[in-house]
Amino acid sequence: MKSFVVALLAPALAVANPIGIISDGDVPSPNDISIISATASGNGCPQGTVTTNISPDRTVLTFGFDAFQTYIGPGTVMADRSKNCQLHLNLKYPGGFQFAVVESTYHGYAQLEEGITGTFYSTYYFSQDAAATTTTQTSIQGGGIWETGDVYTKQDQVPTASVIWSPCGATGILNVNNRIALTSSNSSASGQISDDDATVAFTQQIHVSWQPCK
Numbered sequence: 001m002k003s004f005v006v007a008l009l010a011p012a013l014a015v016a017n018p019i020g021i022i023s024d025g026d027v028p029s030p031n032d033i034s035i036i037s038a039t040a041s042g043n044g045c046p047q048g049t050v051t052t053n054i055s056p057d058r059t060v061l062t063f064g065f066d067a068f069q070t071y072i073g074p075g076t077v078m079a080d081r082s083k084n085c086q087l088h089l090n091l092k093y094p095g096g097f098q099f100a101v102v103e104s105t106y107h108g109y110a111q112l113e114e115g116i117t118g119t120f121y122s123t124y125y126f127s128q129d130a131a132a133t134t135t136t137q138t139s140i141q142g143g144g145i146w147e148t149g150d151v152y153t154k155q156d157q158v159p160t161a162s163v164i165w166s167p168c169g170a171t172g173i174l175n176v177n178n179r180i181a182l183t184s185s186n187s188s189a190s191g192q193i194s195d196d197d198a199t200v201a202f203t204q205q206i207h208v209s210w211q212p213c214k
């Protein structure tokens, strides 16, 4: 099977007080940003349709979705055309300066006749600074290989930086609002897109701590 891969390097998203300078050549600390817990909400992920798995080192989180599916065309209703599922990650930050890349990968299935366009939006923001958002977007035009259906992959890389002044660190919530929307220029054409899973990982972590937690 062919798969469709789009990699996006989004503009930097800052958490807390961003600074541009990494200090003094300290050895990176093993105390990475870690995922304490996670939930999901939205009409694309009603209760009982989501599974979550956190890696033993608590830096990678995988969601599985059973109901994140959109449909358009004869026999469908307006409400089928757009679904969203917002991911909420409760994070623990070590004290000090922290830089990390939030890397997300989404897998799903798309089957779109000519005239149908499907768009997958992901908006990243921290609850502490909800006005600072980064949105990535991937579109698939129907027809061609999508006429008969195929799997797709969407990949995002969102750099983040934070300064946590508390020596013992702090907690924060990263939200990722995922939305799939279908549009049509031909009322007799049909299509569907699902998102079957999402993996959110904190990669390339650089941590410079200037004050150990006692």
Ligand SMILES: *[C@@H]1O[C@H](CO)[C@@H](O)[C@H](O)[C@H]1NC(C)=O
Binding pocket: 113, 114, 115, 186, 187, 188, 189, 190
């Ligand atoms: C509209 O879609 C139907 C079903 O795929 C197709 O048979 C028809 O040719 C399309 N019409 C146009 C104008 O593209």
